[in-house]
């Protein structure tokens with residue numbers, strides 16, 4: 001095998017593996033370099049998302065939700081359950097099996113598409129050369145016409161709560177507990193804190209979430225954030241805002257966390273486990289030789305233009321390691337764009353329509369701008385909302401918490417954003433994302449025929465409500 005490629009991708013997470021597959025589909029001779037090793041020391045593709053992120057967390061979210069439903073929610077449907085028990089090691093094993101299946105699937109897709117999979121640590125040298133240090137310590141150099149950097153991100157660690165992978169863990173460690181902690185502390189009420197806090201709360205932990213900001217989910221639409229906070233608090237998550245962690249002390253199998261509360265007073269709480277999830281940062285350690293020609297921005301992300309090109313000719317970067325939301329699907333689409341650009345196509349990506357989901361139950365999902373952002377932008381707008389409490393389908397499923405909110409421009413009626421907390425919010429928001437991609441107005445969405453009875457009708461009704469035309473709820477404004 002020659003070590004000269006049309007494209008070498010460094011990193012096989014959702015950004016990198018998708019870029020590699022698309023490049024190979026387009027007839028480009030492609031290699032993908034990955035340094036991840038599984039617990040047996042074997043190279044494995046898939047990156048954070050498949051190994052320790054999106055997929056395993058969803059496996060545990062689903063398992064823990066089934067337990068919660070069987071224990072607490074079946075009664076209302078006339079189903080009695082007795083002696084419901086959880087077997088945490090089996091739950092973790094099921095999650096591990098899913099990870100194994102999916103990561104193995106990437107390797108099969110590489111084979112099917114003719115991508116050369118290389119395990120080892122890739123480093124970009126000058127002139128599009130990539131040095132690969134294998135897991136056996138041997139190095140070799142690949143040459144490429146184009147290099148795509150997709151090295152991802154890693155959890156931010158804070159000195160006041162150092163990860164020991166026993167009592168204090170990050171998002172990876174929180175997927176591996178072998179029993180349910182009695183008291184669980186979570187630092188950071190962000191996406192990871194709420195998802196993992198929910199898993200262990202459902203399985204029986206007393207969960208306290210300490211959040212430094214004074215607003216809950218501060219970057220989300222605040223009407224939806226407030227509703228979400230109400231719902232999650234009712235589920236038992238003890239969410240404490242304006243609480244900044246200032247220290248922690250591990251004694252045996254417990255950790256005492258010190259934090260300042262909303263009144264500036266010092267407080268202490270003791271937990272059996274503590275999850276630190278205060279954000280992620282781009283992962284570039286050891287990735288770039290000094291003369292690679294690639295620059296980082298002031299926050300440590302690889303600097304790229306709108307087309308994901310770096311300052312070095314023929315070197316591109318995609319996914320969590322570049323600006324924009326750290327979302328798998330954003331990285332994948334960047335990977336497709338770059339592969340197609342390399343192949344000479346004119347692909348662009350629409351960063352204005354990237355959906356965002358928190359996989360709590362109910363899910364929280366959004367696309368486009370929030371009401372706060374639109375207000376700050378000084379644009380006139382109309383809002384339509386529809387509560388799931390008024391949806392027949394939601395009632396049938398006993399899932400009536402939450403609402404759909406659609407915001408449209410007051411002059412053009414073009415949809416500017418959709419924000420949902422409620423059953424299947426992730427799938428519902430995608431309907432509005434599709435509409436937005438096609439430049440739809442709220443009226444367009446209102447004119448469509450939606451199946452009955454479906455949860456999607458809540459999207460229809462919210463679009464109608466933008467002009468005061470909702471049928472199944474009293475309109476705030478009549479026209």
Ligand SMILES: NC(=O)c1ccc[n+]([C@@H]2O[C@H](COP(=O)([O-])OP(=O)(O)OC[C@H]3O[C@@H](n4cnc5c(N)ncnc54)[C@H](O)[C@@H]3O)[C@@H](O)[C@H]2O)c1
Nearest residue numbers: 188190191192193210211212244245277278279280326357
């Ligand atoms: N469902 C999904 O799409 C999904 C799931 C998991 C992770 N992710 C991505 O991974 C990234 C990381 O997630 P995350 O939840 O770690 O980060 P995040 O940025 O979503 O939330 C971190 C929170 O920690 C708080 N915080 C920071 N320092 C603190 C301190 N000392 N004390 C108390 N609170 C503190 C911040 O104010 C913030 O609210 C995000 O960019 C997210 O988009 C996405």
